[in-house]
Amino acid sequence: MVDNPSGGTGHKGFSRRKFIAGTGSLLGVAALAGRTTTAQAAAVPAAAPIASGDHVPVLVIGTGYGGSVAALRLAQAGIDVHMIEMGMAWDTPGSDGKIFCSTLNPDQRSYWLRTKTKQPLNYFLGFPIDRNISRYTGILDAEDFAGITVYQGRGVGGGSLVNGGMAVTPKRENFSFVLPTVNPDEMYDTYYPRANAGLGVGVIDSAWFESASAYQYSRVGRKHAGRSGFPWGFVPNVYDWDYMEQEQAGTVTRSALAGEILYGNNYGKKSLQKTYIAQAKATGRVTISPLHRVASVAPAAGGGYTVSIDQLNTNGDTTNVKTVLADRVFFAAGSVGTSKLLVKLKATGVLPNLNDEIGKGWGDNGNVMCGRANHLWDPTGSLQSTIPCSGIDNWTAGGAFSEVAPLPVGIETFASFYLSITKNPNRAQFSWNAATGKVDLNWQTAWKQPGINMAKTIFDKINAKEGTIYRTDLFGVYKIWGDHLTYHPLGGAVLDKATDNYGRLVGYPGLYVIDGSLIPGNTSVNPFVTITALAERNIEKIIATDL
Ligand code: FAE
Numbered sequence: 001m002v003d004n005p006s007g008g009t010g011h012k013g014f015s016r017r018k019f020i021a022g023t024g025s026l027l028g029v030a031a032l033a034g035r036t037t038t039a040q041a042a043a044v045p046a047a048a049p050i051a052s053g054d055h056v057p058v059l060v061i062g063t064g065y066g067g068s069v070a071a072l073r074l075a076q077a078g079i080d081v082h083m084i085e086m087g088m089a090w091d092t093p094g095s096d097g098k099i100f101c102s103t104l105n106p107d108q109r110s111y112w113l114r115t116k117t118k119q120p121l122n123y124f125l126g127f128p129i130d131r132n133i134s135r136y137t138g139i140l141d142a143e144d145f146a147g148i149t150v151y152q153g154r155g156v157g158g159g160s161l162v163n164g165g166m167a168v169t170p171k172r173e174n175f176s177f178v179l180p181t182v183n184p185d186e187m188y189d190t191y192y193p194r195a196n197a198g199l200g201v202g203v204i205d206s207a208w209f210e211s212a213s214a215y216q217y218s219r220v221g222r223k224h225a226g227r228s229g230f231p232w233g234f235v236p237n238v239y240d241w242d243y244m245e246q247e248q249a250g251t252v253t254r255s256a257l258a259g260e261i262l263y264g265n266n267y268g269k270k271s272l273q274k275t276y277i278a279q280a281k282a283t284g285r286v287t288i289s290p291l292h293r294v295a296s297v298a299p300a301a302g303g304g305y306t307v308s309i310d311q312l313n314t315n316g317d318t319t320n321v322k323t324v325l326a327d328r329v330f331f332a333a334g335s336v337g338t339s340k341l342l343v344k345l346k347a348t349g350v351l352p353n354l355n356d357e358i359g360k361g362w363g364d365n366g367n368v369m370c371g372r373a374n375h376l377w378d379p380t381g382s383l384q385s386t387i388p389c390s391g392i393d394n395w396t397a398g399g400a401f402s403e404v405a406p407l408p409v410g411i412e413t414f415a416s417f418y419l420s421i422t423k424n425p426n427r428a429q430f431s432w433n434a435a436t437g438k439v440d441l442n443w444q445t446a447w448k449q450p451g452i453n454m455a456k457t458i459f460d461k462i463n464a465k466e467g468t469i470y471r472t473d474l475f476g477v478y479k480i481w482g483d484h485l486t487y488h489p490l491g492g493a494v495l496d497k498a499t500d501n502y503g504r505l506v507g508y509p510g511l512y513v514i515d516g517s518l519i520p521g522n523t524s525v526n527p528f529v530t531i532t533a534l535a536e537r538n539i540e541k542i543i544a545t546d547l
Contacts, residue, residue: 049289050309052322056082059307059326061294061341064158065528066515067332068276069198069535075285077543082326083286084309086293086337087112087154088137090161090264090273100139100161100264103386104410108134110263112141112154113316120151120262120485121369121417124409126473137291137314139263142485143336145441148364149485150336156290158334159528160271161264163487164388165238166403167201168525169533174395178523178530181496187533195532198279200270201236204389205245209234212248214257216381218390220374221404221416225392228465230458232392235403235526238275239387243268247385259408261386269387292322294341297329297511298350305329305510328510328546331493335362335516339430339492340439342505342513347432353507357498359430362441362491363521366400366422366451369482370459371407371471374414378466384408392418398457399423401525415471418459421488424451427521430492448483455481488527493517495534503538504546514538 050056058074060067063085071081093099094109101109106117110133117130120142140162141152153159169192175184209215225232239256246252247268255267265271280286289309296308304327311320331338343359345351374380384406391403402420407413428443463469470480493499495518498506503518505511516531518538523530 047287049292049311050082050084050287050322050324052324054082055325056080056327058082058328058330059084059305059324060330060332061297062158062331062333062337062515063156063272063277063288064153064160064332064334064515065272065276065531066535067158067330068272068280069532070330070332070512070514070539071286072198072276072280072283073536073539073543074547075280075283077547079285079547081280081286083288084292084294084307085156085288085290086312087139087156087290088314089288089290090139090155090157098266100260100266102259103262103408104259106131106133106263108136109138110140111136111138113137114142118142118149120482120487121407121474123474123476123479126477135315137312137316145443147444147447148441150489151485151487152334152336152489156288157272157277160238160273162262163528164261164386164403164405164526165269166388166526167196167199167236167238167529169196169236169529170524171395174524179495179519179534181501182534182537186537191533191537192529194536195529196236198276198536199238199529199532200275201238201529202241203234203236204241206234208245209389212245212385213381214248214383214385215389216379217384217406217416218388218404220378220380221390221392221418224416224462224466225458228458228462230392230394230462232390232404234389235391237387237389238270239265240268240270244385244387256385256387257383259386259410261408265386294333295321296350297341297345299508300325303327328512331505331511331513331517332515335489335492335519338513338515338517342493342498343430343432343439347434351508351511355498355506357494359439359492360427361494361497361520362428362430362443362489363426364424364443364448364451364486365488365490365522365527366420366424366454367486367488368420368422368448368451368455369405369475369485370418370420370455370480371474372416372418372459372463373469373471374416375466375468376414379412379414380407380416382410382412392458394458395423395524399454400458402455402458403526415474417474418455419487420451420455420458421523421525422451422454423522423524424448424454426450427491445483448481452481452483488523490516490519490523490527491521494520502541504542512538512542
């Protein structure tokens with residue numbers, strides 16, 4: 001067995017045949033020969049966390065996609081950057097020798113400040129499967145609002161630590177729906193390719209796919225989609241496909257094939273820690289303070305902004321409050337994190353000149369989940385890769401794109417499982433609740449119904465054709481639809497509304513938004529490639545004109 005604790009990319013390199021430049025359409029993506037940019041972490045000494053009284057040229061709030069792009073490009077332009085991250089560094093193995101725990105055996109590392117897991121798929125065979133854990137600053141936050149639970153990554157790397165790695169460029173014909181105020185030519189000619197290169201996106205080897213037992217579930221998905229006349233295709237991913245092939249062959253330590261995903265991947269996934277953040281650190285100009293949470297950003301008397309930061313321990317308690325001065329601040333705390341900060345700062349009079357678009361335009365990317373019960377002659381496999389590689393596209397006709405998702409429980413379930421992205425038109429708004437001192441979101445569970453209807457355009461037809469039914473035991477007792485959650489929060493500080501067309505916050509020179517909160521609620525596919533590409537576009541303009 002070859003162990004590779006630094007991650008799969010370091011093991012065998014990144015094969016050029018599997019690299020895609022991101023200009024292709026969703027299905028049938030062309031494999032292009034492109035440059036390989038999966039930077040390996042350089043031997044940069046760990047810098048001290050930020051200290052009270054520090055004065056930094058640029059402070060970035062959050063270390064997800066938007067924040068990492070901003071930090072790398074600013075550093076390459078010669079500007080020192082300090083990144084503040086409320087979650088942990090996730091660079092030190094636990095007592096089991098691994099940094100991350102698996103979905104099959106969640107421990108305290110799994111959830112952000114919970115005493116019980118809150119698994120997205122929380123029932124099996126009709127029984128609840130959540131279990132007690134110790135309260136800890138774990139990696140996955142299941143943040144509850146009144147009508148929806150929003151799942152988010154916590155730690156250096158943000159959502160890249162916990163997500164499925166599906167790296168999808170929207171079809172060009174849908175782009176005006178995704179980002180109506182952005183020129184598609186510049187995105188598809190320059191920024192999508194740049195984002196795909198920076199993220200290390202690749203596609204599965206189609207010949208290997210046919211023989212891999214871990215992707216039997218995808219082949220069953222293809223068969224059923226095809227028999228009902230739906231286009232099925234491979235979906236790019238940031239997982240190291242060479243490492244995946246070795247996992248299947250049993251020559252390396254398993255990660256995707258060992259149930260690792262929601263609470264982190266120990267080996268093959270190229271999270272931001274291995275790509276943008278590694279490159280950013282290697283410039284020597286980027287410092288990161290984990291377990292630090294920004295509480296306030298206020299105009300400073302002599303110019304710039306006073307940033308108040310709570311230092312946390314692993315129990316989530318504030319152990320220290322720090323105040324620093326920043327010439328410029330980039331909000332990259334994710335759609336929910338950035339929206340909550342801005343809504344609070346406007347409502348409490350700290351940043352009163354922010355405009356009335358703050359907090360608006362929030363969407364769930366139309367996420368709904370469901371499972372189907374197959375016949376006994378259609379097993380989906382007891383060994384399933386946690387990394388999805390394919391999807392069913394019915395966006396134009398029915399408003400749904402559905403990834404063929406794994407159900408990696410370690411036994412044969414005869415189930416097909418899907419996460420659908422739908423064109424659900426509902427949008428919610430964040431608002432300040434003075435009574436509770438918290439930010440609310442007015443999404444209602446019933447607002448998922450348009451998304452369910454769109455997903456049904458695919459699965460009602462497949463069920464009718466196959467003579468199969470929906471699973472009713474995965475989200476409760478006789479409950480078909482996973483309609484209580486989203487993995488893809490978007491909006492709340494929408495581009496060209498709450499900000500100008502490059503993310504500059506209206507009313508406050510030197511304050512910028514550069515994450516998923518800029519996107520008005522839906523990307524038609526999985527969102528992180530678009531978040532990354534938009535950040536690449538905006539930071540290039542900001543560096544050229546503001547700095
Ligand atoms: P994000 O990556 O969330 O980063 C924000 C960071 O800011 C986080 O690290 C926070 O901890 C930190 N933060 C928040 N508030 C503060 C504060 N006050 N002070 C300091 N730090 C703070 O933002 N997308 C795909 O495209 N493909 C997938 O396959 C996929 N699968 C997913 C699966 C799961 C389970 C989840 C949860 C998400 C998935 N996503 C997927 C969504 C994707 O990860 C998400 O859109 C991006 O991570 C959002 O990027 P941002 O830069 O906006």
